[in-house]
Amino acid sequence: MIVAQGIRKTIADLPRGVYDYDAHASLADRGARRYHPYSFDFDSTPLDLNEPEANWDEQVKQTHQENRIQQMKRLETEYGSRHIENVIQNVIDLGPKSMSLLAYHNQLHEQARRSFVIGAYYPALVAACALGERILNHLVLDLRDSFKASTHYRKLYRKDSFDNWPFAVSVLTDWNVLVDGVGAEFLGLGELRNRSIHFNPDTYQSLRVDALAALQRLNTLLARQFGYFGGQPWFIENTPGAQFVKRAYEANAFVRTYIIPRSGFVGPLYGMELSADGYWTHLDYADYGDVELSDDEFAKRYRERDPAKVVSRELIEKGRPKAEGPRAPADDDGDFTD
Structure with missing residues (x-):
């Protein structure tokens, strides 16, 4: 006491x-x-747009079909009717926006996704890549003062930004900031960035494919690093419907910077x-x-x-x-x- x-x-x-x-x-x-994070962002619309499965119960099929029609009408109201078939297909192919805590990336992520939905594939591609670099910079700059004893600190403390993705990923990996698999997603997105932003005539032929790949990589890394239900090491297991920060992780730099300020101590x-x-x-x-x-x-x-x-x-x-x-x-x- x-x-x-x-x-x-x-x-x-x-x-x-x-x-x-x-x-x-x-x-x-x-x-x-324990700390209970409660602010989040997600969009499950693409799941409602799929055709009902043949093996579903009839009542489930009917409910799904009603939801599907409502979502299509909403998309038509939001984006117009001229290219609505393309809009619907783009939303389906894009897939759900995974649950993520609210931070600096949410609005920019949504803008990149909307660009893809309306068929603006190059803006979507560039936006996804730029946001990936912005997230990397935030992670390094926001957390570096927690690692002053690190051998990396003297290379970082005077810098305002970073464009060397492999270096930033290696630093964050050494600091044990990144959830398993997130570093690989960053590096994959970085390869798309280099191929797309630096002049490459082949980009014209693969705009949609590359934009979709970039957005899906971005969505995956956000879900794993900033999500609630991706096996993040800082959350207590076996708490259905909610997440709570483990006591041992309350002093963790990432948790202290991004999760606790968006949580209630309950x-x-x-x-x-x-x-x-x-x-x-x-x-x-x-x-x-x-x-x-x-x-x-x-x-x-x-x-x-x-x-x-x-x-x-x-x-x-x-x-x-x-x-x-x-x-x-x-x-x-x-x-x-x-």
Whole structure:
């Protein structure tokens, strides 16, 4: 238990509560909490545009077909009817935009994808390659001060940008920043960049193929490095429908820079609420007591939590009842934070 001047410090004492990242280390119930990222970006439209499978149940086929028609109408409204067949095929070939946490790349990724959808293949190709280089630069520049003892640091600390992709990938690999397979995706995208941006007369013949390949590589590396469900090493396993940062990774440079600032520091009984302006926020108990949960224990409590004890606006407005029972902290005082 952490005590400051005789007062037990809880999440309710912090100005920004579960989002007051710099103060979380001093919380009395820190051992019962983990960081839960909650902002993300994805687009599953291409999955709705495929023809229904022959072996599907008839009701499933009908529902899928209805969704398919709705998506086609939406695309026609958004992109116009003149080349709608090409638009639909481009969306299908492009595939879903994988789930990614919100950072600097999301809007630019969407712009590159939209270029491909409307048939602007060269802008899509160049945009995907340029965004790959921008992501590499962000990773190196955003994280380098966490690796001042690295042999690479003296080569990096005065630079404002980098265009040597293999060097940047090797640095990030040595720093253990990149998830398995991401370095290879960067290098593959870099080869497309060099072949496409530097003059090559063959580019005219392969614009669509190259643009699609570049966007798919970009999507893959974003899903693996910035995604939620790709086996990233910093997330606790066996927490269906949600991700939580492992305690050992809270000090990891990538996690500290990109994931924790987009997370709430919550216990197993937290809830979520959609605000009037369309943003998700966390609701949680103010104090989970003096318990030190391992990652596996946290995952178990999350999986087995009693829905009646999960914090909701209704539960808060009922008069702040105690959180009692085998899956709730034994000494919880019933207070909430939102």
